[in-house]
Every structure is written in C-alpha cells, then in structure tokens.
Amino acid sequence: VVEQLSTRLGLALGMDSVESSISANAVVLTTLSHGACLTTTRKNVDRGINMQVVTEVQHIVILAEHRLADAHDVARRFERIRPLRYPRWLVVLMVGLSCGCFSMLNGGGGDAFLVTFIASGAAMLVRQILTARQMNPLINFCLTAFVATSISGLLLRLPAFKDTSSVAM
Numbered sequence: 001v002v003e004q005l006s007t008r009l010g011l012a013l014g015m016d017s018v019e020s021s022i023s024a025n026a027v028v029l030t031t032l033s034h035g036a037c038l039t040t041t042r043k044n045v046d047r048g049i050n051m052q053v054v055t056e057v058q059h060i061v062i063l064a065e066h067r068l069a070d071a072h073d074v075a076r077r078f079e080r081i082r083p084l085r086y087p088r089w090l091v092v093l094m095v096g097l098s099c100g101c102f103s104m105l106n107g108g109g110g111d112a113f114l115v116t117f118i119a120s121g122a123a124m125l126v127r128q129i130l131t132a133r134q135m136n137p138l139i140n141f142c143l144t145a146f147v148a149t150s151i152s153g154l155l156l157r158l159p160a161f162k163d164t165s166s167v168a169m
Helices: 002-012 051-065 071-080 088-105 110-132 137-156
Strands: 017-022 026-033 036-043
Touching: 002 017, 002 026, 002 051, 051 071, 088 110, 110 137
Parallel strands: none
Antiparallel strands: 017 026, 026 036
C-alpha cells in the first residue's frame, strides 16, 4: 500500500518517476523529475496499521490524481491527519468478542466462546502493553501467542471446561 500510494501521489504531483524501497524499519523514496533525482530515507516505528489514516491518505492521493489538490494542499492535508484511537478496554473487549465469535463459527459452544474470549482478551491486553513499550514486533507476536495459548490451555484443564471443544485453543 505504501509503495503504491507514494508512486501514485508522486506521479499525480508531476514527478517523472517514483521508486521506493520498504524494509522493516525504514522507507526509502527516490523521485525523478526533469533529470533531477531526490532520495530520502525515513525511519518507521511499528505502531500497527491504522486503517482510518490509510483511508485519509488514499483520499488525498485521489484528490491529487484528479487535480483537485496541488502539492501545497496535499502537504497541508497530510499535516491535519490525526489517527483515531480507541480506548484500550474497548479494543480488548472487541477482540475478545470477535475471537469468541470465531470459535462459535468453528463449531464451539458457549463454553468455547468463554474460554476464547478470556484468552484472546488477555493476550490483546499483553500485546497493547508490549506495543506501548516499543517491544520488537516479532517478540510481541510470540509472547502474545504464548499468553493466549497458555490461558486457553489452563482454562481447559478446569473441571468447568473439561468437555469444552478444542476449538478454543
């Protein structure tokens, strides 16, 4: 998405060519215009993908492509983008509910829903805490998966959940 949008925007603003290189921790963009070449590197910090921001960027690119925004207007619109943030508790609740619903869609009952809801909600809370501390995304992923699997496995050992479908894992 980053590569495509940056190329489309560069071409819409009059560049002859836009080349990009994207790695895990940096974005390198090179623009070519009338024989002049400008390369810039920007470090990126993993904060996840905020689809509301992506949608706003796409809207700005479309405006530039239709010649409804010039370079100055595009820069001004980019500066006004503010990411929409949901409260932590709401994200934990919604992730727990969605994972619980997926367990039911895969044949689990109410007990599987409850186990999955608790495990995924706790794992999401751990993920948020690790992300706030700028933990390496791979370590964050592994620890979050470990928490979810451990909690669901431990809950399935309780007498109340001994007959629960393994889909909760």
